[in-house]
Amino acid sequence: MTPVSRRLSSGLFLPLMTLCLALVGTGAKAEDLVTIETSLGEMTFAFFPDEAPQTVANFKRLAQSGWYEGKSFYRVVKGHVIQAGSLDENSEPMVEAEFNHHPHLKGTLGLARDEDPNSGSTEFYICHGARPHLDGRYTVFGQLVSGEAVLDAIANVEVIEKYYDEDKKVAFHEPKTQVTIKAVRLH
Template structure:
């Protein structure tokens, strides 16, 4: 295993701790290489190969914890992690001696299950009136902050935030930017403490702006973006004081209705 890189398993020799010196050599040279266009990105599952031998696959496999794009096309990617990528990351962080874990991490059981049917996209069908009744409570390390939403002004941004919140995207993220008297900003993907699972990853989308007449007063919640107004996705900011320069340049989609003292304390 490589910390936050890959983890490898499936060697039949690993059922016997006495064979630890030979781990990584069993169950090989049984399958021919099957080239495909699947990217060696986060969550990819591929057949392990002996060095310089593309037709040496077998029972062993490895999981990419984070993107390993230079490996694309060199290994047969045959699956992707649908759930539990955070568990795989924790396994990758087990103390190891020259990539061999010092602590035995065993697969106790492998179950084949039917693929779950794709469910409806969250918050896709609710009316603006229905969306306006939702509140989001941000539980932070110094107290709670509650958002109210304005779907009549920015319906797609409200749906986007509610979807990300429901699938747990914001859990474990941090307020990464604080400008006293201006804004605090959070929801930035690189601040997550755990990798995304497949369900979370599919809801990260670039948002076309929905500029509106909501003023950026104290407590207003808006979507952050780069130079391109259509580059925003997950990161949002809370305004700390009336800031007219933001009006019409960022999409305001909510406001703080409880916990503004927590917002101020964060700054």
């Protein structure tokens, strides 16, 4: 058996073919991919470096430094978004908004922020469904290319509704069982 046929028979063929097809479908190059390994599995995203260069560069910098390791998905709203990073203040720089033409679809990777469009920094969200009301209002910097079942698993965890503002305008649905980020790997 040749090394190639051994690899094909070892079960690597289908995952590699799926990834290749995903790359062709998004137009992404291999270096524009990131895999987020969570306690519930892995999700791989294609970055949009041409449309959100500062945001992609900032996310890559944080990923390479290990900043996301051990952080959790602290907000989970089924049908809306799952959000990770940290609610705590930190010294990481803000990134100017880079609004673009990418719509908020299931699997869209976006930069979370507060009311100020230029207040995004370390927190990100992943859409669990189409969210057209967010289009043009938040920086979209990637799209899910594999791991939809993991996205669904995270979105379906049992949550506790919490509010961090006195007006109770924004509910943060916190998972009862923490979903953590084990690693963020750039390709």
